[in-house]
Amino acid sequence: MTDLIVVSNRGPVSYAREGGARVERRGGGGLVTALRGLLSRHRVTWIASALGEEDRAVAEENGGEAFDDVSRDGAPYRLRLVAHDPAAFELFYHVVANPLLWFIHHYLWDLGSQPDVDVRAWHEGYERVNRGFADAVLAELERSPGAGVFFHDYHLYLAPAFVRAERAQVPLAHFVHVPWPQSDYWRVLPDPLRRAVHGGLLANDVVGFHTERWAGNFARSCADLVDARRDGDTLHHGGRSTLVAHHPISIDPSEFDELAQGADVAAAAGRLFEKRPEQVVLRVDRTDPSKNVVRGFRAFGELLARYPEHRGRVRMLALLDPSREAIPQYVEYRAAIEREAAAVNERFADGDWSPVDLRIRDDFPQTLAAYRDYDVLFVNPVSDGLNLVSKEAPLVNERSGVVVLSENAGSHEELGDWVVSVSPFDVVGQADALHAALTMDPGERGRRAAAIAAHVRAHDVSAWLEAQLRDLSRVTLRQ
Amino acid sequence: MTDLIVVSNRGPVSYAREGGARVERRGGGGLVTALRGLLSRHRVTWIASALGEEDRAVAEENGGEAFDDVSRDGAPYRLRLVAHDPAAFELFYHVVANPLLWFIHHYLWDLGSQPDVDVRAWHEGYERVNRGFADAVLAELERSPGAGVFFHDYHLYLAPAFVRAERAQVPLAHFVHVPWPQSDYWRVLPDPLRRAVHGGLLANDVVGFHTERWAGNFARSCADLVDARRDGDTLHHGGRSTLVAHHPISIDPSEFDELAQGADVAAAAGRLFEKRPEQVVLRVDRTDPSKNVVRGFRAFGELLARYPEHRGRVRMLALLDPSREAIPQYVEYRAAIEREAAAVNERFADGDWSPVDLRIRDDFPQTLAAYRDYDVLFVNPVSDGLNLVSKEAPLVNERSGVVVLSENAGSHEELGDWVVSVSPFDVVGQADALHAALTMDPGERGRRAAAIAAHVRAHDVSAWLEAQLRDLSRVTLRQ
Numbered sequence: 001m002t003d004l005i006v007v008s009n010r011g012p013v014s015y016a017r018e019g020g021a022r023v024e025r026r027g028g029g030g031l032v033t034a035l036r037g038l039l040s041r042h043r044v045t046w047i048a049s050a051l052g053e054e055d056r057a058v059a060e061e062n063g064g065e066a067f068d069d070v071s072r073d074g075a076p077y078r079l080r081l082v083a084h085d086p087a088a089f090e091l092f093y094h095v096v097a098n099p100l101l102w103f104i105h106h107y108l109w110d111l112g113s114q115p116d117v118d119v120r121a122w123h124e125g126y127e128r129v130n131r132g133f134a135d136a137v138l139a140e141l142e143r144s145p146g147a148g149v150f151f152h153d154y155h156l157y158l159a160p161a162f163v164r165a166e167r168a169q170v171p172l173a174h175f176v177h178v179p180w181p182q183s184d185y186w187r188v189l190p191d192p193l194r195r196a197v198h199g200g201l202l203a204n205d206v207v208g209f210h211t212e213r214w215a216g217n218f219a220r221s222c223a224d225l226v227d228a229r230r231d232g233d234t235l236h237h238g239g240r241s242t243l244v245a246h247h248p249i250s251i252d253p254s255e256f257d258e259l260a261q262g263a264d265v266a267a268a269a270g271r272l273f274e275k276r277p278e279q280v281v282l283r284v285d286r287t288d289p290s291k292n293v294v295r296g297f298r299a300f301g302e303l304l305a306r307y308p309e310h311r312g313r314v315r316m317l318a319l320l321d322p323s324r325e326a327i328p329q330y331v332e333y334r335a336a337i338e339r340e341a342a343a344v345n346e347r348f349a350d351g352d353w354s355p356v357d358l359r360i361r362d363d364f365p366q367t368l369a370a371y372r373d374y375d376v377l378f379v380n381p382v383s384d385g386l387n388l389v390s391k392e393a394p395l396v397n398e399r400s401g402v403v404v405l406s407e408n409a410g411s412h413e414e415l416g417d418w419v420v421s422v423s424p425f426d427v428v429g430q431a432d433a434l435h436a437a438l439t440m441d442p443g444e445r446g447r448r449a450a451a452i453a454a455h456v457r458a459h460d461v462s463a464w465l466e467a468q469l470r471d472l473s474r475v476t477l478r479q
Numbered sequence: 480m481t482d483l484i485v486v487s488n489r490g491p492v493s494y495a496r497e498g499g500a501r502v503e504r505r506g507g508g509g510l511v512t513a514l515r516g517l518l519s520r521h522r523v524t525w526i527a528s529a530l531g532e533e534d535r536a537v538a539e540e541n542g543g544e545a546f547d548d549v550s551r552d553g554a555p556y557r558l559r560l561v562a563h564d565p566a567a568f569e570l571f572y573h574v575v576a577n578p579l580l581w582f583i584h585h586y587l588w589d590l591g592s593q594p595d596v597d598v599r600a601w602h603e604g605y606e607r608v609n610r611g612f613a614d615a616v617l618a619e620l621e622r623s624p625g626a627g628v629f630f631h632d633y634h635l636y637l638a639p640a641f642v643r644a645e646r647a648q649v650p651l652a653h654f655v656h657v658p659w660p661q662s663d664y665w666r667v668l669p670d671p672l673r674r675a676v677h678g679g680l681l682a683n684d685v686v687g688f689h690t691e692r693w694a695g696n697f698a699r700s701c702a703d704l705v706d707a708r709r710d711g712d713t714l715h716h717g718g719r720s721t722l723v724a725h726h727p728i729s730i731d732p733s734e735f736d737e738l739a740q741g742a743d744v745a746a747a748a749g750r751l752f753e754k755r756p757e758q759v760v761l762r763v764d765r766t767d768p769s770k771n772v773v774r775g776f777r778a779f780g781e782l783l784a785r786y787p788e789h790r791g792r793v794r795m796l797a798l799l800d801p802s803r804e805a806i807p808q809y810v811e812y813r814a815a816i817e818r819e820a821a822a823v824n825e826r827f828a829d830g831d832w833s834p835v836d837l838r839i840r841d842d843f844p845q846t847l848a849a850y851r852d853y854d855v856l857f858v859n860p861v862s863d864g865l866n867l868v869s870k871e872a873p874l875v876n877e878r879s880g881v882v883v884l885s886e887n888a889g890s891h892e893e894l895g896d897w898v899v900s901v902s903p904f905d906v907v908g909q910a911d912a913l914h915a916a917l918t919m920d921p922g923e924r925g926r927r928a929a930a931i932a933a934h935v936r937a938h939d940v941s942a943w944l945e946a947q948l949r950d951l952s953r954v955t956l957r958q
Binding site: 107113115116183191217220290298427 | 586587588589590591592594595596598599660661662663664666667668669670696699768769771773774777812815861886887902904905906907908
């Protein structure tokens with residue numbers, strides 16, 4: 001058992017007050033679930049932002065220091081909540097991380113008019129918050145000098161270099177959960193900013209991605225933008241070496257099996273449809289422009305226009321989590337989603353059948369019930385680091401449902417042989433793919449569904465976690 | 480002297496009727512000017528689209544065959560106008576070439592919502608028109624079996640493969656005048672379409688670009704998307720080899736010197752300002768979203784906000800050619816340009832001074848007069864294959880004007896040492912750059928202006944043309 005410092009903007013737990021009492025809310029996000037397995041095997045200190053008011057109160061009560069907590073599984077770990085300056089955090093989170101970096105990672109900027117890069121927000125927000133994280137890491141390293149540090153995602157690109165400047169030898173690893181765009185698109189950031197991103201990541205000993213494609217893009221953009229030299233899976237830069245790895249994240253199959261059999265899911269299944277249509281096309285996403293929900297509805301409309309035999313018989317069920325509603329682009333995108341769903345319904349609704357059933361709310365039991373019950377799962381992102389839905393849903397689906405998957409979803413690298421592939425920008429092609437999926441013969445459906453489920457069981461989240469630790473010990477040994 | 484077949488969508492001449500009589504209009508575009516030098520040294524047949532009604536009449540009178548013409552310089556050449564099916568040409572030009580391909584080349588799509596790739600327009604428009612060009616080339620090759628073929632630009636990506644299928648040995652060269660985007664952005668096109676683009680270009684013996692950056696992007700996207708193998712400056716694919724070259728296009732300095740001294744320019748100079756402001760910031764562009772005009776006005780507003788000493792003394796003169804006004808995105812962009820100019824004027828106008836002088840019309844003498852008279856030339860494109868304005872204007876400028884140049888303009892590769900570089904997405908940075916340019920000391924201004932003019936004189940369009948011919952004879956000899 002070794003000491004590990006995990007750093008992510010969002011921590012495994014958040015605090016709130018209910019009826020005057022403090023309550024702990026355990027996060028269910030993919031990253032937190034994935035990392036939970038670490039806690040039973042290592043002495044983990046988790047550093048995260050104090051996000052809400054009660055988080056800040058907890059941080060203050062502990063004098064900004066780490067305190068003891070236990071995970072959902074009962075494993076002990078230490079948690080250190082960093083209470084950033086609120087104005088800096090606002091710039092960090094709602095200007096730089098989202099939308100600026102998120103939109104760069106997913107090729108979402110309408111570059112003819114947006115963005116106007118806010119360099120002040122970079123320095124006064126993103127840089128300051130990263131400095132705050134780095135200071136917390138350095139304080140924990142005083143306590144555990146032998147620890148390795150494991151940074152997560154696009155919120156923390158600068159922190160590794162701040163830590164490295166003080167600690168030449170500490171093992172640093174970073175996992176990037178979003179797609180890595182190619183170097184031209186990084187040029188949306190002025191030169192000093194894009195250098196800081198790449199230089200920050202190259203202060204790590206390991207940088208990991210979900211796919212070979214994103215890892216390859218990273219290696220090239222380091223060569224293009226900061227003159228890193230590539231040697232196999234290693235980048236050399238500034239007198240240091242960084243291993244570039246790719247390990248697709250996954251899920252905990254036994255946990256999903258159990259969740260899907262829960263009483264709340266059975267209840268949700270009973271409420272899922274008033275009258276089930278003959279076939280169900282399901283999508284499950286956040287209301288994020290990277291998820292391509294609007295084109296998805298257009299594609300469903302095209303399906304009904306081109307193949308009228310599906311009218312009255314197939315319904316698209318869209319279960320969407322509201323996302324980042326403080327950001328104007330997300331508010332606009334949600335409105336566009338609602339308009340397009342209404343347009344398709346207006347065009348094709350007939351009697352008591354309407355084609356699109358759009359539900360925008362966070363309701364995980366309902367999602368699990370729908371996972372079990374779809375005929376076609378539709379996952380058409382513009383770009384996606386991995387896309388866990390495409391792994392979760394086939395695992396618990398009970399109808400040998402067919403997966404229609406964007407070639408730009410990270411999971412396509414693993415699942416491509418068993419899905420119906422689509423280009424996210426070809427709406428007519430998506431309509432044809434939905435038709436192919438809806439009319440696929442049962443033997444073929446069964447063969448493909450079984451292959452996906454078997455793949456996910458064989459490549460679960462513990463395999464992902466072990467790969468990270470292997471990489472980290474590999475570079476630690478090298479030192 | 481050898482036989483050369485030049486192929487471009489727009490030819491060196493177009494026909495119209497004036498008062499019942501046919502008139503020939505000689506194009507003044509950069510490409511036509513650049514290629515004119517070929518006509519005196521080679522037996523050239525130029526194949527182009529019959530664009531207007533009178534072009535189609537000329538094509539019909541010649542039975543679709545080539546006919547004799549003479550260039551502006553009096554050099555004889557043959558012209559073959561291809562009268563495409565009008566519906567196919569409409570899809571080719573106004574759906575696929577613009578905006579689909581143009582927006583891909585310049586990273587301009589707002590990918591969260593646009594485009595819906597129109598695969599039917601690709602096949603029934605772009606492919607058919609390219610087939611028409613290839614048929615014309617093959618007919619001319621019957622007549623001149625030893626000729627080389629020189630294709631131009633993004634309208635003609637498929638024609639080389641159609642020619643190659645019939646003629647394994649004919650030397651084919653292609654010059655791409657737009658930026659080459661990286662492979663992820665080509666994925667906006669579904670797989671068969673992006674393969675056709677890359678496979679079509681790789682049917683050539685030479686593919687040329689303006690910059691090393693675009694040539695490098697092309698080599699990589701061929702490796703990523705069609706598994707081409709790279710060996711130095713040569714790509715191997717499908718049993719063939721293609722030389723990837725980069726030669727920045729340029730201008731004819733003596734022609735420009737002469738033009739700038741014309742009586743029409745002197746007259747335009749007299750009319751240029753009612754009262755000349757102390758300093759003039761000039762921009763000359765088409766109304767194209769790639770040109771970044773809107774952010775340019777915002778940057779000028781930022782300049783006046785951050786450095787109030789320029790108020791009442793500096794004016795931005797924006798001379799814009801109306802462009803592609805049949806395409807909705809261009810109509811919207813022109814409206815955005817007009818709105819932003821009005822907003823800056825409303826915010827800062829004072830007495831008889833207003834900051835932005837926006838003139839949207841095609842008036843070349845006025846442009847030349849303004850070239851001679853600016854203090855700062857502002858060229859901030861989102862992305863630009865080369866940008867001839869940044870070469871033309873400094874050549875004839877008489878005030879040691881400073882060039883503020885986007886790092887994403889192709890000409891930045893040549894002129895970077897002598898300009899004030901800007902990121903096109905950093906509006907505040909552009910304001911600071913304009914301030915630096917406006918306040919640069921005279922010695923430094925003079926040194927930089929002289930260096931740019933000397934570079935353009937030493938690297939003129941004839942050098943560009945000779946480089947093309949050298950590449951073509953190099954691969955011809957290799958065969």
